[in-house]
Amino acid sequence: MRHMVQGDTQQSLEGLVQELRRGAIVLAVLSALGDEEYGWSLRKALADRGLEVEEGTLYPLLRRLESQALLSSRWRVEDGRRRRYYRVTTEGARVRAGLLAEWRDLHTVIKELTR
Amino acid sequence: MKPWQEWIERYVHQVTRRLPERQRADVAEELRSLLGEQVEERRAASDAPAEEVALAIIAEFGEPTAAARRYAPVRPALVSAPLQQPLKFTLLLVSGVWLAFTMLWLFQIYASFHLLPLRFDFGASVGPADLIEGLLSNLGIVLLVFIGIDRLMWGQWTDEGEPWDPRDLPPLPVGAPVSRFEAALGAVFTLYLLYVLHLAPDAFVLTVSMDEREPWQLLDPEYRRLLPWLDLVLVPSLLMDAWLLWRGEMGPVERWLQVGLGLLAAGVFFRVAAGGPLTVIDHVFDPFLVGVGIVLAGVAIWRAAKMVRSARSARLVPRANGA
Numbered sequence: 001m002r003h004m005v006q007g008d009t010q011q012s013l014e015g016l017v018q019e020l021r022r023g024a025i026v027l028a029v030l031s032a033l034g035d036e037e038y039g040w041s042l043r044k045a046l047a048d049r050g051l052e053v054e055e056g057t058l059y060p061l062l063r064r065l066e067s068q069a070l071l072s073s074r075w076r077v078e079d080g081r082r083r084r085y086y087r088v089t090t091e092g093a094r095v096r097a098g099l100l101a102e103w104r105d106l107h108t109v110i111k112e113l114t115r
Numbered sequence: 116m117k118p119w120q121e122w123i124e125r126y127v128h129q130v131t132r133r134l135p136e137r138q139r140a141d142v143a144e145e146l147r148s149l150l151g152e153q154v155e156e157r158r159a160a161s162d163a164p165a166e167e168v169a170l171a172i173i174a175e176f177g178e179p180t181a182a183a184r185r186y187a188p189v190r191p192a193l194v195s196a197p198l199q200q201p202l203k204f205t206l207l208l209v210s211g212v213w214l215a216f217t218m219l220w221l222f223q224i225y226a227s228f229h230l231l232p233l234r235f236d237f238g239a240s241v242g243p244a245d246l247i248e249g250l251l252s253n254l255g256i257v258l259l260v261f262i263g264i265d266r267l268m269w270g271q272w273t274d275e276g277e278p279w280d281p282r283d284l285p286p287l288p289v290g291a292p293v294s295r296f297e298a299a300l301g302a303v304f305t306l307y308l309l310y311v312l313h314l315a316p317d318a319f320v321l322t323v324s325m326d327e328r329e330p331w332q333l334l335d336p337e338y339r340r341l342l343p344w345l346d347l348v349l350v351p352s353l354l355m356d357a358w359l360l361w362r363g364e365m366g367p368v369e370r371w372l373q374v375g376l377g378l379l380a381a382g383v384f385f386r387v388a389a390g391g392p393l394t395v396i397d398h399v400f401d402p403f404l405v406g407v408g409i410v411l412a413g414v415a416i417w418r419a420a421k422m423v424r425s426a427r428s429a430r431l432v433p434r435a436n437g438a
Contacts (some may be wrong), residue, residue, distance in 0.1 A: 038149075039145070040149055040152055040153065053173065054177075055153070056175065056177040056182055057177060059145070059146070060182070063142070080153065082148055083148055084144075084148070
């Protein structure tokens, strides 16, 4: 679809796609964090499932979710490296369930609108 | 430090210096670990030199100001993170001046001082409610000025998606970063004092009296005899502030100069207190000058001792291999 639009329209589209992804990435991160993960491994896990997230977006997002008490973190030493591992908190799990329900409702609505 | 590590360090420094202080060490360590690991992983998969790989990874992460903004806490703030420290300093300074004048007022020494747009008016007719109102209005003016500066500089923060070259990252500072705003504030204040003392003592709107019917100028008519001593402190202070404003960091030379300036200022204050007259209330001002001199000398000696101790322990620690 991107090849069919040009110039300013392309720019608008990219901006809107970014906005769409922004909310989705939060849900994706909360969903992908099953056990403890650190930033790099989480990014790979998301990429393996088809969602490419830039490092400059993902790592600050993890911090932000932690500041909102949706994630907790701790430093661990592995392979001679100190890494910050994240996991979902109880509150994070509640928010994840809520977001997932919203996502499913939205999906149903959009599917209905685009029939 | 290997060249690719130097680039990573430069980038981490530029991102984290824009963050609130309590976040810096933690974010720096995490960024260093993540970026370093990415460099090693990509190098294992390609033949590209480590330096090029590091620069590519840094470029993908984003321009430092934009990256720092993504790390910044979501909660709203009146001014952006880089201005928060200078704001706190200025608010403390204004509160300190207000407190000093309140102390004079308590002793029924009435004074007024105007440093546009700030006003400190403490006369006999002033009551406690006026004191509080004065403090709040001065703090409010400072806040409005900083909010205005922040909004004027807003364009600096909105650089998402702008192309940038990581090779433009400045080298790591040798010394500790210095707030340019504080250096500028110090320079402006010192210039103001020099101007008033030399050229416009009557414009020095600080009137002091024991009762409001006969206001006096604070400076004694004979104060000019002490000007060479005051210049001995004020001129080097101004030069130091200008230098720090330009350089933006305080290295070992600057630290030793600061120690020297502190001792010099203490000596001059003792001399002025012992000689005089400087002000019409020297019976209050001289002990204050002596007290400030003792504090300045104490701080200077403490700083010097700390630097000597650091230098000694640095000599005792062997250099790490491969650094």
